[in-house]
């Protein structure tokens with residue numbers, strides 16, 4: 001159901017015409033679907049990301065990043081050239097300061113795992129050529145030089161942090177082994193192929209930032225045949241969950257604040273707090289309503305950049321505890337194959353049963369929580385759809401059906417919801 005257009009008086013006179021850059025499929029009842037090339041009338045811009053627009057008499061919320069203004073000639077104004085679709089200035093600018101590097105280095109689970117990978121493969125690393133892609137402060141490269149004897153490590157870093165990384169390499173007496181190259185991995189020239197391409201590229205929900213594209217391009221250009229990718233594979237995991245405190249804090253709050261009825265604000269709260277995923281979520285094992293399921297698995301040797309446009313997964317959960325089903329939580333695990341045949345694989349699991357990491361988990365809140373019962377099943381699909389314009393962003397669409405074990409009529413229902421990350 002989409003909102004039918006009220007009478008003319010309700011239309012904001014400052015409406016502007018926009019053209020759709022690409023298709024968009026509504027997921028919430030108050031969103032508006034459209035196709036590439038459609039001309040929409042934007043009546044209001046309540047937030048930078050979501051605008052109130054009309055198409056052929058139907059009104060609803062639309063994602064602003066999917067629209068462009070139509071210039072006089074009707075030609076697509078190349079305003080994308082005004083804004084870099086990779087947002088690299090902002091992106092590498094943020095990594096030129098210490099804040100994010102401090103967060104990553106303070107994440108013991110993350111950093112110790114990479115250390116463990118180097119340590120447990122130290123013998124096989126002797127005389128190897130290594131590339132550390134997106135080395136940041138160079139921690140992984142320093143581990144290689146300190147714990148093993150590679151012939152050389154090319155530490156590649158695009159941000160201005162690279163000049164400090166050179167100092168850290170010298171400060172720790174590793175300049176014989178580690179060579180710091182400042183530049184984008186896709187653009188720099190290495191003097192030789194590499195035996196191992198190691199990188200810590202994972203973003204929230206595994207793929208946000210889409211640094212993985214740079215890793216794949218570097219793999220295709222610099223990893224020798226038979227070389228090793230670290231991580232070697234990755235899995236995105238999903239679980240249906242309860243999120244009582246988040247729901248109470250952001251939605252139930254409006255029911256009786258100070259004895260007053262503020263429920264007319266709940267649709268606004270829904271739009272403002274639950275339209276996007278919550279990145280900094282910490283799920284407790286007891287919040288999981290079923291056994292988690294790996295919904296998307298990436299093989300870093302065969303994955304192609306074109307595969308990143310749309311990644312699909314299926315799930316089938318058997319509910320193990322009766323509770324309110326508020327949404328889904330996602331996290332990831334990456335695996336590091338041993339350099340020795342048959343050697344132990346090291347993994348970095350960012351889920352609720354492992355040491356917490358700076359990624360935490362990602363919570364996708366549904367529009368309407370529903371009680372589920374032990375024995376029910378929740379099955380459906382997840383689609384990660386890369387943003388056609390903003391190349392570091394994606395939309396996660398969840399589609400689910402609940403097959404109630406009880407004969408409770410409103411318990412057999414399902415839905416679909418799309419969550420922009422972030423544009």
Ligand SMILES: N=C(N)NCC[C@H]1O[C@@H](n2cnc3c(N)ncnc32)[C@H](O)[C@@H]1O
Pocket residue numbers: 092095133134135136137156157158159161183184185186200201202203204209211214
């Ligand atoms: N989610 C993450 N792990 N982000 C780590 C990103 C680190 O890699 C660096 N980086 C990201 N992409 C690239 C690239 N294509 N080339 C070089 N460095 C990069 C970035 O500047 C930061 O230091």
